[in-house]
Amino acid sequence: MSAALPQNPSRRSVLKGLGMAVLAAGPLSACAFGSDDKPANNGPTGTVSANNPLGVAANAPLEVVIFKGGLGDAYATEVHEPMYKKAYPEATIKHMPTQQISQTMQPRFASGDVPDVIANSGSDVMDNGALASEGQLLDLTPLFDAPAIGGSGKVRDGLLPGTVEAGILSGKPYLMKYIYTVYGLWYDQALFEKNSWTPATTFEEFDALLGKIKAAGLKPYAYAGKNASYYQYWMIAITAAKIAGNQVLIDMDNLKEGVWTSEPVLKAATAWAEIGKKYLDPSFEGLTHTEVQTAQNQGQIGFYPSGSWLENEQKEQTPATFKYGLTPTPSVTSSDKLPFGAVRAAAGEAYIIPAKAKNPQGGLEYMRMMLSKEGARGFSEKTGNITVVKGAADGLPLSPGTKASNDALNKAGDNIITYNLFEDWYKEFETELRAKTNALMFGRITPDQFCKDVQAKADAVRNDSAVTKQNRTS
Incomplete structure (x- = not known):
């Protein structure tokens, strides 16, 4: 990923002949690596x-x-x-x-x-x-x-x-x-201290803070739609887990019927879609992660969703005055199952x-x-x-x-949201999720349609006998 860590949409190839000509293709198929050997x-x-x-x-x-x-x-x-x-x-x-x-x-x-x-x-x-x-x-x-x-x-x-x-x-x-x-929302501590901005603990506070950042002439929130839309679906999944507990991510990994259309996921998608509608610059859908990350280093962006590899990845572009900070995703309601301090790690x-x-x-x-x-x-x-x-x-x-x-x-303690393994298990599904995440965040589909479309893809993978199924219990 790198983005170094997470995994971007893969481009697979069909290899034929002694010359091993590589032809552009879709997601990796089971036959791409010669299963007869x-x-x-x-x-x-x-x-x-x-x-x-x-x-x-x-x-x-x-x-x-x-x-x-x-x-x-x-x-x-x-x-x-x-x-x-x-x-x-x-x-x-x-x-x-x-x-x-x-x-x-x-x-x-x-x-x-x-x-x-x-x-x-x-x-x-x-x-x-x-x-x-x-x-x-x-x-x-x-x-x-x-x-x-x-x-x-x-x-x-x-x-x-x-x-x-x-x-x-x-x-x-x-x-x-x-x-x-560790995953979450990254910002410049020095910039926030200069402007007396404090990371928000709820989506209501987050909305208000992003408004202040926008009024100061910055892009309040950004991610790279061209090659790193998975950074944003992480945030949606983390928020859903905060609402309902880590079981929702286990259900996602296990392709459980109805998990993507469940109330916690719909609430999470709705909360983030509203952020996209009010604060995402449409041009960012065509940018790469390095372009967006560098813009943040230049003081143009408030929050950026990513993992803790970010600081090292940007070390050549980061001014000495820039000081990376991390905050968990905001809580949606006071009845969320996990506290604000819960983080995905x-x-x-x-x-x-x-x-x-x-x-x-x-x-x-x-x-x-x-x-x-x-x-x-x-x-x-x-x-x-x-x-x-x-x-x-x-x-x-x-x-x-x-x-x-x-x-x-340290603040999270036992409140750790565990990894989404479908990224390694079901790449075709994960690739579709990336596309739907962009469609949601840039306003082309509603949260309800996002949930229905992603669930339909999960169902298709679950019902495809050619796809090896995995199982996660915790």
């Missing part, structure tokens, strides 16, 4: 020992593909890859940065010539659900059950709650989610190992290093983002945005 895990292996519990072949080459978006790739080239090279000096490491993950990787998946580790993110993200259903992803259970580096117990024991579960597809952990992300940013990787044991070891306190701390130092490794960032100086995220988490 049986995945192989027959990579080189070494002697299993206390220092090498995964049996890595010391001289086996390792290829790492990194999405170079908001997180950059210095965390890989200056932290994780040197850790691997230190442990296995005979191994050569091929590093490949790209912003076109799907376009670059699809031909390689189709041919079987895949790398060993992939940071699958960005606007050209691959469909993890489809990859898993095709047998193209390696089960990461051995990683999470391996001994933790530099600590006691297993790798999984040192991770924040819900981390392993966030990467489960069809009952197995195929994804390693790495960043603990979860393990995100998926890393995968192809089932046909040439060095799958090396890939697992590389991830084990990422999930060590040393690897996680180095990542935080390079990116400003907190990982899923417990305590890895303790004692590090925190930037304003990271501190704001931590403060929001």
Whole structure:
């Protein structure tokens, strides 16, 4: 996403012929990765020992593909890859940065010539659900059950709650989610202090505050409709969860009949549609996330919905006077099930190992290093983002945005709204949701029609026997 973390609408391709010509196509279909080929895990292996519990072949080459978006790739080239090279000096490491993950990787998946580790993110993200259903992803259970580096117990024991579960597809952990992300409304603390503006706790207060921001000559609220409309449906889903509790997101993930037309979702859509009607600039539907984010850094925008990767992604465009702040989405009514301070926070940013990787044991070891306190701390130092490794960032100086995220988490306490997994599970549905979100927020459809249209797409996916169904219980 990056937007670095979340996942933008993917463009898939149909690959034909020896030339691997890539033709523009719609959402990824099940056949795009060659399901007739049986995945192989027959990579080189070494002697299993206390220092090498995964049996890595010391001289086996390792290829790492990194999405170079908001997180950059210095965390890989200056932290994780040197850790691997230190442990296995005979191994050569091929590093490949790209912003076109799907376009670059699809031909390689189709041919079987895949790398060993992939940071699958960005606007050209691959469909993890489809990859898993095709047998193209390696089960990461051995990683999470391996001994933790530099600590006691297993790798999984040192991770924040819900981390392993966030990467489960069809009952197995195929994804390693790495960043603990906090979502909400971002603003410039310095600008707000200068104007004596205080973030609102209710939609009524939010409306009044946006009016003041508009009167000051700013765009009060903005998101990028061209490639980041998912930022806005997050806000609608979070608001629905505040109204009715986290069960509404579980129902969304499970494609439950009637969830999108339920009263909490309709109330949330109505509240946000009113904000769009009064305060969204229509031209923003044609802008990218970086364009809108940079406009905020230039003092032109009040609030922007996003995740806690935002500060790092914008560091090159952010003036020294700009100080990122985060506030939760406003409450709709006094009877909301969750308090104003409730925030959505979860393990995100998926890393995968192809089932046909040439060095799958090396890939697992590389991830084990990422999930060590040393690897996680180095990542935080390079990116400003907190990982899923417990305590890895303790004692590090925190930037304003990271501190704001931590403060929001501390205030939320147990009131954490958990991740929408349909983003990984049902990309065709998620792509349609993006389009309907723009239509709602820019006034082309009513909240009632939005709910009906999105529910119809959810029903179509639920009733499609060709789509592998997932299940979430908590």
